[in-house]
Amino acid sequence: MQMIKNKTFDEERALYAAQNLFVQDCAFDGPADGESAFKECSDITVDHCFFNLRYPFWHDNGLKLTNSEMTGLCRASLWYSENVEINDTKLHGIKALRECANIKMRGCDIISSEFGWSVRGITMEDCTASSEYFMMRAERIDFRHVHMKGKYSFQYITDSVFENCVFDTKDAFWHAKNIVVRNSVVKGEYLAWYSENITFESCKIIGTQPLCYCKNLKLVACEMVDTDLSFERSEVEATLTAPIVSIKNPLSGCICVPEVGELIMDIENAHGEVIVGNKVCKNEPCDCCA
Numbered sequence: 001m002q003m004i005k006n007k008t009f010d011e012e013r014a015l016y017a018a019q020n021l022f023v024q025d026c027a028f029d030g031p032a033d034g035e036s037a038f039k040e041c042s043d044i045t046v047d048h049c050f051f052n053l054r055y056p057f058w059h060d061n062g063l064k065l066t067n068s069e070m071t072g073l074c075r076a077s078l079w080y081s082e083n084v085e086i087n088d089t090k091l092h093g094i095k096a097l098r099e100c101a102n103i104k105m106r107g108c109d110i111i112s113s114e115f116g117w118s119v120r121g122i123t124m125e126d127c128t129a130s131s132e133y134f135m136m137r138a139e140r141i142d143f144r145h146v147h148m149k150g151k152y153s154f155q156y157i158t159d160s161v162f163e164n165c166v167f168d169t170k171d172a173f174w175h176a177k178n179i180v181v182r183n184s185v186v187k188g189e190y191l192a193w194y195s196e197n198i199t200f201e202s203c204k205i206i207g208t209q210p211l212c213y214c215k216n217l218k219l220v221a222c223e224m225v226d227t228d229l230s231f232e233r234s235e236v237e238a239t240l241t242a243p244i245v246s247i248k249n250p251l252s253g254c255i256c257v258p259e260v261g262e263l264i265m266d267i268e269n270a271h272g273e274v275i276v277g278n279k280v281c282k283n284e285p286c287d288c289c290a
Contacts, residue, residue: 001045006025016040028056051069084104113150133155135157139157145165150169192217203222230247236250
């Protein structure tokens with residue numbers, strides 16, 4: 001493997017189509033303001049490098065990036081790339097990951113609007129993220145110990161699992177399908193509207209009007225805090241561990257809860273059952289009371 005060390009590059013396509021390359025302690029910055037430093041490359045290792053120019057990694061296959069920094073000027077840093085590992089790196093430019101596949105991330109700091117669009121297969125562990133429209137239309141997401149803040153996250157995602165995460169995010173999981181969220185905190189307004197086959201296990205859910213218009217929604221041993229007008233027009237099976245502010249017009253299923261401040265059932269097709277305290281369902285056993 002060829003090594004490049006302690007160099008500065010600012011020209012257009014500085015290392016275009018490179019293969020089997022180890023780049024260490026280099027900077028991609030300068031007055032020439034060149035784009036696409038590593039376009040069409042394969043089997044590239046980058047360590048302790050600084051990126052301050054646009055589009056550095058496009059159409060790459062086999063990339064390992066560690067202990068590096070991409071500044072706010074490093075726009076659209078990884079697109080159309082596959083088999084990528086990113087560790088202990090700052091990704092601070094807009095649209096930092098898009099249309100990529102088979103991505104592994106650990107210990108990264110993300111400040112990037114529109115991060116992760118249409119990614120196919122991504123694992124992320126011990127990372128922080130600040131973003132809007134985070135991970136939209138991605139599939140096969142596996143997140144563990146991820147802290148994320150920003151609006152409109154995880155919309156239209158599919159086939160994904162989240163464990164031990166903290167999300168402070170409005171309009172999250174809209175139109176999401178085949179999702180499991182475990183042992184996590186999800187804070188924000190209008191959670192998971194129009195989702196299908198989404199399950200929350202041992203989670204804390206915070207914020208107004210969550211979980212409306214859902215199909216096959218399940219909550220297992222979850223706490224809901226400041227959640228008014230919950231479950232409107234949803235198909236839901238839920239066991240809640242703490243009182244809830246209000247429930248409105250669940251279409252079907254059963255919700256078991258210690259206490260509910262207000263139960264609103266004012267449309268004809270709201271047939272969901274709400275079981276308060278120690279009561280049991282009319283059609284026991286159900287998934288909630290079993």
